[in-house]
Amino acid sequence: xxxxxxxxxxxxxxxxxxxxxxxxxxxxxxxxxxxxxxxxxxxxxxxxxxxxxxxxxxxxxxxxxxxxxxxxxxxxxxxxxxxxxxxxxxxxxxxxxxxxxxxxxxxxxxxxxxxxxxxxxxxxxxxxxxxxxxxxxxxxxxxxxxxxxxxxxxxxxxxxxxxxxxxxxxxxxxxxxxxxxxxxxxxxxxxxxxxxxxxxxxxxxxxxxxxxxxxxxxxxxxxxxxxxxxxxxxxxxxxxxxxxxxxxxxxxxxxxxxxxxxxxxxxxxxxxxxxxxxxxxxxxxxxxxxxxxxxxxxxxxxxxxxxxxxxxxxxxxxxxxxxxxxxxxxxxxxxxxxxxxxxxxxxxxxxxxxxxxxxxxxxxxxxxxxxxxxxxxxxxxxxxxxxxxxxxxxxxxxxxxxxxxxxxxxxxxxxxxxxxxxxxxxxxxxxxxxxxxxxxxx
Numbered sequence: 356x357x358x359x360x361x362x363x364x365x366x367x368x369x370x371x372x373x374x375x376x377x378x379x380x381x382x383x384x385x386x387x388x389x390x391x392x393x394x395x396x397x398x399x400x401x402x403x404x405x406x407x408x409x410x411x412x413x414x415x416x417x418x419x420x421x422x423x424x425x426x427x428x429x430x431x432x433x434x435x436x437x438x439x440x441x442x443x444x445x446x447x448x449x450x451x452x453x454x455x456x457x458x459x460x461x462x463x464x465x466x467x468x469x470x471x472x473x474x475x476x477x478x479x480x481x482x483x484x485x486x487x488x489x490x491x492x493x494x495x496x497x498x499x500x501x502x503x504x505x506x507x508x509x510x511x512x513x514x515x516x517x518x519x520x521x522x523x524x525x526x527x528x529x530x531x532x533x534x535x536x537x538x539x540x541x542x543x544x545x546x547x548x549x550x551x552x553x554x555x556x557x558x559x560x561x562x563x564x565x566x567x568x569x570x571x572x573x574x575x576x577x578x579x580x581x582x583x584x585x586x587x588x589x590x591x592x593x594x595x596x597x598x599x600x601x602x603x604x605x606x607x608x609x610x611x612x613x614x615x616x617x618x619x620x621x622x623x624x625x626x627x628x629x630x631x632x633x634x635x636x637x638x639x640x641x642x643x644x645x646x647x648x649x650x651x652x653x654x655x656x657x658x659x660x661x662x663x664x665x666x667x668x669x670x671x672x673x674x675x676x677x678x679x680x681x682x683x684x685x686x687x688x689x690x691x692x693x694x695x696x697x698x699x700x701x702x703x704x705x706x707x708x709x710x711x712x713x714x715x716x717x718x719x720x721x722x723x724x725x726x727x728x729x730x731x732x733x734x735x736x737x738x739x740x741x742x743x744x745x746x747x748x749x750x751x752x753x754x755x756x757x758x759x760x761x762x763x764x765x766x767x768x769x770x771x772x773x774x775x776x777x778x779x780x781x782x783x784x785x786x787x788x789x790x791x792x793x794x795x796x797x
Contacts, residue, residue: 360470362388363397365418368405370494370551370591372435374502376403378492379434379463386464393421398470399430401463404437404445406517406695411437416448423450430470434460436521440696446476454478457522461490491528493536499547499744499772501540502591505533505575506552510560511594514632514699515664515692522553526561530570530578541584546742546772549589550579556597573602580609586774587742587757592617592659595643596635603643607650613757614654616647617688621661623678624671630703631664637678648683653737655685655730655759662719663692663712666705672715680722685730685759687723691716731788734760735779738793745771753787763787 362383366376379401380390391397400422404415415437422431432453433445439456446454452473453466459479466479493503508523509516528536540548552558558572572593579588588611595618606612618640622628625636647654660675679687691712694701734756741762743754751763752770760779764770777790 359387359389360399361391361395361397362399362401363391363393363395363422364401364403365393365422366403367411367414367418368403368407368436370502370549371504371507371553372403372405374492374494374504374551375435375460375490376401377494377502378490379403379461382461383464394425396426397422397429398426399432399467400425401432401434403460404433404435406436406440406521412441412444415445419448419450428472430467430472432463432467433476434463436518439521440517442478446478448476451476491532491536493540495540495543495545499545499742500549500589501545501547502549502551503533503536503540504528504551506555506558506560508561509554510557511554511634512632514630514703515661515695517695517698518553520697524561525554525557527552527558527570529562530575533575534578534582537579537582537585541582544772546585546774547587547589548579548585549591550575551591554594554597555591556593572597573599573605576602576605576609576612580605580611585611588612589615590617592619594619594634595640598643600646603646604650613759614647614651615657615757615759616654617657617659618643619659620679621659622664622667622671623660623675624667627664627667627671627675630666631661631700641682644682644684653734653758656683657686657688657759658684659688659690660719661690661692662715663707665692665700665703665707667692667707667715668705676718676722679719679726684726686727687719689716689719689723728782728786731760731779731782731786734758734788735781738776738778740774741777741790742774743770743772761787762790764790764792 364376364380366372402418405411419431422429430452431450433451434455438445438454442454445451454476493501495501506527508525509519510525556572558575559568559570620640621631621633623637739756741754741756743752747766750766752766753763755761775795776793778793779788780791781789783789
């Protein structure tokens with residue numbers, strides 16, 4: 356019997372990519388491959404690429420070099436968003452044998468023959484209009500949480516974004532498939548599921564392979580709440596215009612959905628939101644935050660924001676800064692705008708110089724530190740539930756409360772992947788919160 360081949364994966368970008376990498380890995384394991392760590396010598400290296408991160412091409416080349424150092428005879432495949440947008444560019448990188456676009460990536464096993472190196476990178480990439488079918492996936496990256504993909508693609512036309520070009524139209528998994536995947540995850544003693552997708556608030560669209568629309572995001576949330584064996588469900592990122600009051604109210608009463616929302620804002624200036632072609636104005640955002648805080652005062656709210664968008668003047672930026680400073684939010688994910696080919700914004704006037712973009716980014720990152728600290732301080736002396744992770748980090752075990760406060764306790768392997776009721780006592784010098792144990796839950 357021939358020896359099983361070894362395959363290693365490297366994932367760039369978002370949680371959705373991680374969930375898809377896991378599904379591709381499981382498919383290859385069924386085809387006779389053993390998955391190994393990317394630091395190990397493997398027969399094939401698969402790189403799941405991202406088009407959102409800064410320097411996507413540079414990062415990709417570094418990862419390919421790393422693979423080639425480990426085994427210069429290894430077969431290297433590139434999949435994912437950047438592979439769909441710039442297939443030729445990736446195929447020309449030294450060492451790359453195969454590039455698969457949006458519809459082909461889940462059929463990687465079909466394109467891999469004898470794993471012998473190609474003289475040139477071979478490209479299989481569809482017209483993005485063909486990416487109209489749905490492939491469900493979930494990732495089990497560690498033993499404590501899994502990322503469950505419920506939706507893919509996007510019908511929005513934000514002027515800075517390439518995701519519709521990389522992932523196609525909005526489409527959803529059938530509700531019974533999502534519930535089946537959630538059940539499979541719960542049977543593996545995983546305590547937390549994070550819902551992920553490109554635009555998850557749009558869930559339901561394309562559930563039957565067409566525009567027919569039976570279920571909504573609220574239906575999905577209500578159905579998942581009934582799955583037995585899951586301790587926690589977390590909504591990852593949801594557009595403010597798609598986060599409805601009914602969903603917020605349901606989460607506030609749910610036993611499993613946690614009080615943590617991540618809501619992209621992108622700009623606190625209505626003028627810039629219009630240039631970005633976002634589907635809401637800042638007043639809608641204020642309304643969402645107020646609604647959450649009214650029914651869940653202890654909820655954690657994370658915000659995505661882009662600085663340096665074309666046309667963003669100092670006044671626009673300060674409008675964003677003050678808007679965020681005054682709002683009851685918990686932390687920021689700050690993105691420095693970078694030009695993307697084939698987007699409207701790339702041709703817009705009013706380009707903001709790189710040094711100004713960097714300065715604005717630094718200001719908002721500073722604000723994020725302040726906001727997180729204030730949120731953590733507001734939670735001290737309260738009782739929360741923590742799910743501990745599995746890693747020993749310099750003698751400590753870390754975990755997150757249901758409302759996303761990062762805590763730590765002295766390392767004890769018996770705490771790994773368990774839930775405990777704790778009291779938050781004080782903030783350590785590294786910014787994490789120390790705790791006092793109240794009782795063990797699971």
